[in-house]
Amino acid sequence: MTEYTPSTAGTLSKSDCLVVYRPSKEPVSVTVRSSVGRLFGRSIEDTAKSMLGVFGVKTGLLEIEDDGALNLVLSARIETTLRLAGFELNISLLERDRTFSAAKIQREPSAKQLPRRARLYIPGNQPNLMINADLFGADTLIFDLEDSVPPERKLEARILVRYMLSDTHLFRESELAVRINPIDSSCGREDLEEIVNSRPQAIVLPKCESARDIQVLDAELARLEAREGLPLGSILILPLIETAAGVLAAKEIAAASPRNAALCFGYEDFISDIHSSAGERSLRSASTPANHDGEMPHSSSQPEALLAKQMIVLAARAAGIDPLDSVISDTEDKEALRSSCEEARMLGMSGKAVIHPVQIPAVKSAFHPSEEEIMQAKAIVEAYERSVVEGKGTAALGDTMIDVPVVERARRLLNDYRIGD
Amino acid sequence: MTIGSGTDMEWKTNALGRAIPLEIEGRKLVPFAGAFADPTGAAIAASKDISTQSGKKKLRPVPWRGKPDKLTKSWDDLFDRLDIHDGATISFHHHLRDGDAIVLEVVKRLAERGIRNLTLAPSALFSVHDALVPYIRAGVITKIEGSMNGAVGAACSRGEMPKTCVLRSHGGRQRAIQDGDLKIDVAFIAAPCADAFGNANGLYGKSACGPLGYPKPDSEYANKVTVITDNLVSYPCLPWAICGSNVDYVLQVESIGDSSKIVSGTTRLTRSPTQLLIADLTARFIEAAGLMHEGFSFQAGAGGISLAATVFLAERMRRAGVKASFAHGGATKVLVDLLKEGLLSSIVDLQSFDLDAVRSCAENPSHVASDPFISYGPRSAGCVANMLDVAILGATEIDLGFNVNVVTHSDGLLLHGIGGHSDAAASAGCTIITAPSFRKRIPIVREEVTTVTCPGEVVDVLVTERGIAINPRREDLLERAKKAGLPCIKISELLHDVREITGAPELPRFKDRVVAMIEWRDGSIIDVVREIESI
Structure with missing residues (x-):
């Protein structure tokens, strides 16, 4: 008989829930505490029971503490808990049971030549930031499984992202991409394994340093597309170059796969990788709120990254794809954002990443022709x-x-x- | 003795020995009985029996010569002179918001004096007043008329209040006092600035709150009126928002509240992308619908969406070179800055939310303090709200008929007061409800609202992050919004879209007992709230 382990997933925050499984010899039971219990108590219990059925759970206790999680978030958290406990996922059984099945997703592959003026990063494990993300007009949404997710939360994040991508009511407008973990880590491969069946339109590959990185990803995607019955080559790649080695290999990276739709630059990791003192400057200005008053002049020209940006522009344009600029992390500073967009456009970039939806209109209009x-x-x-x-x-x-x-x-x-x- | 021509008249001698006819042209004459005898009886009857003065302003005996002694020495001295009995109705205002210390102080002291069965008539309650719940359970408070919020509302929903409560809007409350539906035995008016005569305002002192208009009807109609201040100034306290001629007693205390919670001071723009999106759509709609014309006027609250909508509207006004004549309702730094910039000609202020607004109200003659009769009075020949081109309001729920709920949540719990919602909605030229289409997992758009507080006939537009739904009665607005390319959606489609995301909620389960009535502005009952079934 299999030994199951106590497990937990999710958080007690708005639009999320905390799920705990406690193994025992008793017949399986469910307890629910919810801030929306009067309205959705029965529905939460029903979802829990059907998930327990899918995973064949016969014994133990499933505890749910909920603060208004949508059904897909609840399902994702329960699935994570049960898998961590040692129960096997039977995807076809799950697909049959779920209302938002991946098999029903009506989503066309994305076009390589799409304008990607504003691409919005969303932390991959925060349901309340994900739910409305499609409404803000981003050209591309990037669910992040890398830097915004701590190592011990990787599994629950990728399962949550899988469920989000499967929901065609929440996501209809923006191109949908996922930033996976670096491909040379087991984590990056596990990300792909989990999410491909929910049809992301593009994969953002971070810390991309060689053509080989892209080729490995390309092969993985091809394998998974075949497994899921998706058209070969339908999932695009957005390589993210954010190291010295990556910049020097930009030309080869850009040309490494027909899936490449753009080359992206990652500023923060890059300056740290090249040991630039610019990082200290941005730390200083972050702790000096007075910098809005002009005490600390903006150095939006980022001279430390100029050559890197130009190399990325050259490599991308030579390969016939768009180069895309990095983020401005101070979301309050409209002027810094505006001048940064202007400069990126002047350098030949076609878009910019954003970390808050308030930045989208300015970025879109900056990269939209006047x-x-x-x-x-x-x-x-x-x-x-x-x-x-x-x-x-x-x-x-x-x-x-x-x-x-x-x-x-x-x-x-x-x-x-x-x-x- | 022959005086005049009426030889058949009957005569009597007054206190000064002058002959006075008993009747002239049908009027029975009361002979003078001394400068302060006040023998007509009207005031005496009024002070003995509160029920005789329904719908009339409070009458008092003619005062003795010289300076009245209103200043009480202590709380005990005050309560000895007030002589409050079991079953009395006591009223309060909410200008001190979450910083208020007076409601709890008064209730605590009355409870210590063994008083029970009180009716509380606050213009609003805040979370600081959650501490009233033990007094409800102990039978000290058995009814609330006016507004219930937070834990007090929840207690009412659970059936802990023995009597049936009444919820009114700010205008409705003023009308109820004027019509005599709400009879107040004692009004307790916390005042940031007052003199020993009872003149008071909210503009100055460590507890300054800006306007002090909400207790004005209380001061005019209550049987006994008390001003409580932590800032006693010499007579006359100017300006007098509360007029000392209506005030019976004054009490000086150390502090009437926590100033940091009276004016929150933070009017930072919301960072919630969903709120910003709704605010942006609202401003776009107002411009596209042609409401943003030269000299237009608007009301928007101090909530996240309203404040952001005001900021976005101002950007559009600047771009179009349009100026507004006035803004109404709660005042914030955002409005004060627009006034200074010249984008607004004036602010008509019922409640200041931050120190900038308090200061502006004291110093800027174009920033005028209002009261509920002037702003919202249902029995007026028109109120300030009637002059509004657009009102931006919130909701806990809205249904397919555009009926709005602002008092209960979808789970049936009574958690909010009506505030000025019904008054602004029923009076403004265009009423816009702004709300997310669902909160957490709870849909805001419903087939039927849990409780109706405002009828759909005065609600024109719903702006959500998933589109703008326009009441079919307003074809004019719909046409303009569509022409401008705004994302319009039928409210039934919106309901459907939201259901797809959240799932269908269960309906709350109620018992038969009615725990609260919702009064429309005119005194008719628009809906009732039932006791919730415990789970």
Whole structure:
């Protein structure tokens, strides 16, 4: 007879629940304490019982302390608890039982050429931050399993992310990506193993340092796509370069897989990796709230990272994909965000990561072409097409000759942002 | 003796020996009996029997010459002179909010004096007043008229209050006092600044709270009026929000409350992305609907969404070069800054929420203190709320008919007062409810609300993070919102979407007993709250 271990998952915070399993020889029973007990007490108990059935739990006590967790969060926490206790997951049994089954997910693969102006990072183990994440207009949502999740919580986070990705009521608009743990760790592989069947559209690979990292991930994805019956190559990769070695290998990384949809830069890890004193500066300014008043001038130009950013831009553009900039961690500082976006655009970046939804509108509009640029692009395309129709060898707008690359850039601008639809 | 022409008149001699006819043109005349005899009887009857003065302002005997002695020496001296009996109704205001120390002090002392069966008539209660629950269980308080919040409301829901309570809006409370539905034996008015005559305001002193308008009807109609202050100034205390001519006694105490909780001082913009999203949609709607025109007016509370909506609306006003004539309701630093900037011409303030608002109310003539009759009075020839173009209000629930609940939660527990909600909703040109479509797992949009506090006929728009639902009666608003590309959604679709996320909640189980009545502004009963079944 199998020995089961006492286990626990989840937290006692808003929209979450704490689930505890205590093995015993007694027939299995469930206790529920909930801040929404009068309204959902029976539903919580029903969910618990059906999960116990799926896992074939016959003995022991399941205790649930709930603060308004949605059914999918509750299910994720119960599943984690039971798996930690030593019960086996039978995915097909689970799929049959669940209302939000992965098999029912109607989600098209994402397009490589999508604008990814603002990509929002969401901690992968905080249900209250995840539930409304699709409403804020981010081009890409990234559920994070890496830095925002402590090692002892990795399993419950990846199970929670799997359930979130399966919920098509909560997530309909933004592209859905997951930042897994580095691929050379067992943790990174376990992340993939868990989440691929819920159809993430892209995987963000952190600490990416070589073409091999991408190839390993590509192969893993191919294996899992085949296992889950998903179209081969449908899950995209967003490599995250955040070390010196990664920057130097950017060219090879960018070209390592047709799944690559963009190259992302990670500033904070990068400056730490190169031993830059800029990290000390940002620590100082974080402890000096007065920096909004201009006492401490912003150094948004980040000279310590300029070369890295340029190398990433070159590598990405050479491979025909978009380079994307890092985050601004001070979410209150609108001016720093604005100037940082402007500079990134000037360097050739196509987007920026954000860590709070308030940053999204500013980032989207910074990377969205201005009215003036759109008018200019339309005029260029029109002038060029007129010259083709008229059989002229060259096109001109006013006194300026229009080169073919200029026309292409204008077309891409109109196309990327679906202007004219 | 021949005086005048009416030889058939009957005459009597008054205290000065002058002959006075007993009747002239149908009026029975009362002969003068001395400067302070006051022999007409009206005031005497009034002071003996409170029931004779329903709907009339309090009458008192003509005062003796010279300075009245109203200043009591101590709490005991005050209570000896007040002579409160079992079954009395005592009233309080809520300007000191969570910092109030007077409600508990008075109830504690009355309990020590063996008084029982009190009716409490506060304009609102806060969590500091959760400490009243033991007095409810001990039979000291057996009924509440006005507002119940937190633990007191929950106790009422559980059936711990022997009598049936009454919930009223701020305007409804003023009307009930004016109409004589709510008869107050003693009004206890905590005052941050007062003189020994009883003139009082909330503008100055360590417990300054800004306006002091909510107890005004109490001061005019209650049988006995007491001002309690921790800042006794020399006569006259100016301005007098409470007029000493209505005040019987004054008591000086060490402290009337905790100033750090009277004015919270924090008006930092919410960081909740969902609240910010709702606030942004609200501001966009107001502009798109054409409500944000030159000289328009608005009311928005001090909650997270309302405050952020005010900030976003101001950004739109700045961009469009539009100025508002006034803002109404609770005042905050956000509004004070708009007043200083010139985006607002005035603030009509019922309640200051922070020190900036208190200071502005004291110093800026365009920041005027109001009272519930002027702001919300149902029996007025129009109140300030009638002049509002838009009111932004909250809700615990809203249903398919746009009926709103602000007092009970979906689990049936009574946890909030009505405040000015019904008054603003029923008076403003456009009433907008802002709320998340679900809180934790609890849907805000319901097929039917648990308790109706405000009828859908005066609710125009619901703004949630999952779209804007517009009352079908307001086709004009719907058309404009759609034209502006705002995310409009039918309220039934919203209900469905939210259900998909949260699941369907069970309905709360109630017993038959009615524990509280919800009075509409005019005194009619819009709904009742039943005792909840224990689980």
